Amino acid sequence: MKRAIAMTLVLFLLSLGGFTAVTAWMCRTQEQVEFTNIVARGEESVARGLHMTEYDLLHNRVLWTTEHDLGTESWVTKTTCGQKTDYQYNSIGASAPYTIRRLLPETPELMAYLRQHIQNPADEVTINLADFAQSYDLCLSYGGSGAMLTAQDVKENGDYRDFPVLQIPVDPGDSVTISACSTGDGLRYYVSGEYRTERSSVSQAVAVTGGTVVTAGFEADAHPRAEWAPEGYGLWLVRDEKSQKRLDLVYPLDIEKQHVTKLSASPGGDKLLLFFEEDGQMMLQVLRGDDFTLLQTLPIEGELGEHQWEQRYYDMSGKEVVNQWTYKDIVQVNRGVDFYAVAVGKQLTVLQNGESGLEQVFSCHMPDLYSLAALDGIRYGWEDEEVDRDAIMQRHNPGEGDSRYDFEAMSMALQDGKLAIAWNDPGLYDGLTLVEIYSEKGLEYARGIFCGLYNQEGDAQRYLYSMIQPKLVWAE
Numbered sequence: 155m156k157r158a159i160a161m162t163l164v165l166f167l168l169s170l171g172g173f174t175a176v177t178a179w180m181c182r183t184q185e186q187v188e189f190t191n192i193v194a195r196g197e198e199s200v201a202r203g204l205h206m207t208e209y210d211l212l213h214n215r216v217l218w219t220t221e222h223d224l225g226t227e228s229w230v231t232k233t234t235c236g237q238k239t240d241y242q243y244n245s246i247g248a249s250a251p252y253t254i255r256r257l258l259p260e261t262p263e264l265m266a267y268l269r270q271h272i273q274n275p276a277d278e279v280t281i282n283l284a285d286f287a288q289s290y291d292l293c294l295s296y297g298g299s300g301a302m303l304t305a306q307d308v309k310e311n312g313d314y315r316d317f318p319v320l321q322i323p324v325d326p327g328d329s330v331t332i333s334a335c336s337t338g339d340g341l342r343y344y345v346s347g348e349y350r351t352e353r354s355s356v357s358q359a360v361a362v363t364g365g366t367v368v369t370a371g372f373e374a375d376a377h378p379r380a381e382w383a384p385e386g387y388g389l390w391l392v393r394d395e396k397s398q399k400r401l402d403l404v405y406p407l408d409i410e411k412q413h414v415t416k417l418s419a420s421p422g423g424d425k426l427l428l429f430f431e432e433d434g435q436m437m438l439q440v441l442r443g444d445d446f447t448l449l450q451t452l453p454i455e456g457e458l459g460e461h462q463w464e465q466r467y468y469d470m471s472g473k474e475v476v477n478q479w480t481y482k483d484i485v486q487v488n489r490g491v492d493f494y495a496v497a498v499g500k501q502l503t504v505l506q507n508g509e510s511g512l513e514q515v516f517s518c519h520m521p522d523l524y525s526l527a528a529l530d531g532i533r534y535g536w537e538d539e540e541v542d543r544d545a546i547m548q549r550h551n552p553g554e555g556d557s558r559y560d561f562e563a564m565s566m567a568l569q570d571g572k573l574a575i576a577w578n579d580p581g582l583y584d585g586l587t588l589v590e591i592y593s594e595k596g597l598e599y600a601r602g603i604f605c606g607l608y609n610q611e612g613d614a615q616r617y618l619y620s621m622i623q624p625k626l627v628w629a630e
Contacts, residue, residue: 187218187231192586193523193534193602200591200599201225203629204567204574208587210605218607224589252359252392254317254370255295258304258330258345259287268332268343278333278346284324292317294368294392302330302349306342319390319401320370321382325352352376358417360426362443365393367404367426371414374431378409389417389428389446404446412437415458416485418494419443427494429454429485436485436498440512450511456498458483463549486553486561493568495575497553497561502592504573515571516594523550523588523600534602550579552590569628572598576624587624 187210202225210218220231258264264286271279293308294315308314331347353376359368369389372378380387387409391402407414407430415436416429426441436457440450464478483499493515496503500522504515521537525548535541552561552575564577576589585608591599 187220187229188606189220189222189229190604190606191227191601192604193588193600195536195597195601196591196599198225198227200572201574201589201601203569204589204591205627205629206565206576206587206589207625208603208605209624210585210607212607218605220605222603224601252357252366252368253295254320254355254357254368255293256302256322256349257291257293257308258302258332258343259283259291259324260305261286268334272332272334272341272343275333275335275341278331280329280331280347282326283328283330284326287324289321289323292320292322302345304344307344315392317401319383319385319403320387321384322353322355323382327352353378356415358414360417360419360423362391362419362423362426365391367391367417367446369407369414369417371416371430372409374413378413380409383409389426405441405448416487418487418489421489425449427487429487429496431458438496438512452512452514454496454498454503455517456501456503458485458499481554488562488564488566490566490568493573495561495566495568495573500551500553502553502573504568504592506568515568515573516592518592518594518596520551520553520590520592521597523602524548525550536597550588552577552588563623565624565626567626567628574626574628576626578623589624589626 204224206222206224208220208222210220212218215235217234218231219234220229222229264281267281267286268279271277293303294317295303296314303314328351330345330349332343333346334341334343336342353372355370355372355376357368357370359366367389386403386406388403388407389405391404393400393402405428412430412432414428414430416427418427418429419425420427420443424443426443426446428439428441430437430439434457436454438450438452438454439448441447442449460480460482462478462480464476469475486497488495488497493504493506494512496505497520500520501517502520503517505512506515507513524535524537524541524546526533526535526541526545527547528545532547533545552564554561564575566576567574572591572593574589574591576587578587585605587603587605589599589601589603590597
């Protein structure tokens with residue numbers, strides 16, 4: 155009898171909503187979610203009035219929404235079925251997916267070389283590009299991936315436009331690996347390996363009314379020359395209509411002195427924010443979004459550098475493993491409500507709209523948070539504290555240009571000179587949300603809030619994740 159009743163209940167739930175309803179029924183016991191601070195810095199009073207909404211998902215079926223009152227370290231959790239996804243499209247002022255790409259110099263000499271050295275799809279060859287070309291042909295690619303394209307890529311895939319306004323020379327050390335695949339017309343060549351160049355550039359693009367503004371930023375050690383841009387260098391306007399092939403240089407820059415590091419815009423697109431390095435100083439120029447008139451110039455604190463990082467740990471056999479890599483600082487801009495948070499590497503500068511334009515609220519250093527190996531598991535320490543350097547397993551910083559998280563997409567809230575930042579860092583701990591508060595004093599408050607849902611054993615934990623970024627708001 156009991157089995158029949160249970161089966162009837164399951165069938166009833168299935169009729170209401172299938173697997174979603176059954177999943178919600180199974181997880182009903184998890185409505186009372188516990189949270190623990192596994193990282194803590196600063197007093198609770200610093201976060202008085204700050205509220206955070208956290209989202210945790212089970213298999214895209216069950217959503218736990220938790221409202222945290224960070225000033226009192228209390229919370230309320232609600233459970234709902236289903237997941238609402240907000241799709242974002244390119245809007246005016248948003249970063250646009252146009253990328254300036256280099257084309258493989260498919261000269262007769264190169265094609266003859268490839269035919270000689272690649273006889274079947276299993277073959278590949280690394281070529282020195284300077285043996286076949288003096289400069290790169292460029293194009294604008296709408297989306298796509300990879301640093302270099304072939305003519306076949308341009309012909310078959312996506313939205314491409316010629317970009318003849320830059321002539322970047324091929325250097326003796328530039329190389330790329332080429333492979334082939336079989337097609338009905340024979341072998342087709344494609345870029346399969348790493349492309350190496352001594353003169354790298356970073357493409358920047360922002361959507362504006364009537365088109366997209368694009369530019370290429372060169373590092374100072376690339377030594378860009380005026381002859382690379384015979385008709386001038388700066389910001390180019392790409393019009394929406396493909397029939398208009400012309401690229402308009404709407405804001406000239408000095409390619410040899412002004413090294414573009416970031417192009418952003420106000421949320422409504424009425425202003426463009428152009429960041430560049432000149433004589434060792436980071437500068438910001440604010441341009442009007444419709445006619446590109448210069449409105450304001452101000453210095454920004456911070457320098458971009460290159461850093462060496464080393465990670466040490468012991469594998470299951472007790473052998474020490476050492477990983478080393480190099481990373482470069484970048485400029486990132488988070489567009490908040492009536493403010494901008496600018497990260498130049500680990501230097502945070504907060505700008506707010508004032509009567510005469512953008513005004514600096516404060517600027518401070520963002521210290522790294524370290525994951526430290528310990529006998530009882532993992533401990534945490536800050537860059538400005540005394541820690542065992544040999545125990546460092548990983549470093550975490552909101553300003554680091556890392557695929558694990560995105561400074562420009564983090565939730566931020568500004569009030570009374572205090573900027574709150576929240577984000578999920580899967581590299582730190584599954585189910586952990588980091589909250590930090592900065593002011594002119596630096597990092598005043600931090601909490602690493604761990605969600606107890608992730609303590610479950612078995613298959614359930616494999617399908618739990620904090621995919622949706624948390625949201626912050628200061629209470630009035």
